[in-house]
Amino acid sequence: MKKYNVAVVGATGLVGSTFLQVLAEENFPIADLRLFASAKSAGRVIAYCGKEYVVEELKPGCFEGVEIALFSAGGAISTEWAPEAAKSGAVVIDNSSAWRMNDECALIVPEINIDDFDTHGNIVANPNCSTIQSVLPLKPLQEKWGLKRVVYSTYQACSGSGMKGKADLERTQKGEPNQFYPYNIAQTCIPHIDVFLDNGYTKEEMKMVNETRKILGLADLPVSATCVRVPVANGHAVSIMAELDKPFELDEVREALAQTEGIVVLDDPKNNVYPVSTVANGNNLVYVGRIRRDLSAANGLLLYCVSDNIRKGAAANAVQIALKLIKEGKI
Ligand SMILES: NC(=O)c1ccc[n+]([C@@H]2O[C@H](COP(=O)([O-])OP(=O)(O)OC[C@H]3O[C@@H](n4cnc5c(N)ncnc54)[C@H](OP(=O)(O)O)[C@@H]3O)[C@@H](O)[C@H]2O)c1
Missing domain, CATH: 3.30.360.10 (Dihydrodipicolinate Reductase; domain 2)
Known part of the structure; x- marks a missing residue:
């Protein structure tokens, strides 16, 4: 099975840390994991599946090589950085409300409307909890x-x-x-x-x-x-x-x-x-x-x-979106 380069933006937050739990529970096919948060947390070490990862600050070019980016750092960060991640080729799944009502973004609950991804761009919005x-x-x-x-x-x-x-x-x-x-x-x-x-x-x-x-x-x-x-x-x-x-x-x-x-x-x-x-x-x-x-x-x-x-209302729904897109060969 193909493995993916995954980024978690807001990795130190309630939703971000639950992203990591759900990714581990689902045995998500990760090749490389990048963790981002604010300047305050840069340098902090977070363990994931027995390995340690250093939290980074967002900066231009930081999404190079990332294939799936899970965002949960608030609307302002998503507004600014989700397009950059998408431009560099990642499928973004965003937990903030920044992109939900944008006509170019699918708003997905995977059990209901995963096919909406086919007719929208690479920024997918996770609905309100x-x-x-x-x-x-x-x-x-x-x-x-x-x-x-x-x-x-x-x-x-x-x-x-x-x-x-x-x-x-x-x-x-x-x-x-x-x-x-x-x-x-x-x-x-x-x-x-x-x-x-x-x-x-x-x-x-x-x-x-x-x-x-x-x-x-x-x-x-x-x-x-x-x-x-x-x-x-x-x-x-x-x-x-x-x-x-x-x-x-x-x-x-x-x-x-x-x-x-x-x-x-x-x-x-x-x-x-x-x-x-x-x-x-x-x-x-x-x-x-x-x-x-x-x-x-x-x-x-x-x-x-x-x-x-925090789970079905945020992190788990987002990971389920990613897993369904992978299963259907869309990522
Ligand atoms: N809580 C919920 O039930 C829920 C449900 C659905 C959606 N959401 C959405 O998910 C997002 C995060 O919510 P949360 O509950 O996890 O909030 P939180 O616990 O306050 O976490 C916020 C996260 O954003 C990061 N962050 C803040 N400023 C940043 C910056 N300038 N650059 C990079 N990262 C930055 C924080 O990093 P630091 O630790 O370094 O400050 C932290 O990792 C929000 O958009 C929220 O609306 C939350």
């Missing part, structure tokens, strides 16, 4: 019954804000004052993720709206979202109301979800079986439960899903 775990269960519903409308409410873990978010949760749990979130995250949920826009929604909420439409190929699908940060260390949850085009039976919905790659149905509420964030921690699956009829709309369905936002 809450979007990934939401569109995965929506896809079989779309295929079988059609989607008419979607409303999301999220319960997002502090690891979704990277190292700074995790540290603020730990700090406030010890009784120290908050330094990163605008309120004490140990004591309250905060209905504010990313910046507020003129329409009253946050940028995170609009990412969920726009990315859902792009991934599912439904440009006019009515979608709205409320995104909330909760005092949970890791593992996002999303409550989804989906209004379907056609009538459905709940057992058929459970069956369709259970047969979808990447989904586990946990739905026996009388025995306290439903998805909680802890069940998703450390693995790459999306858990779906609390499947029931919405009482306010004809053909309305409610469900609740959880997933590890």
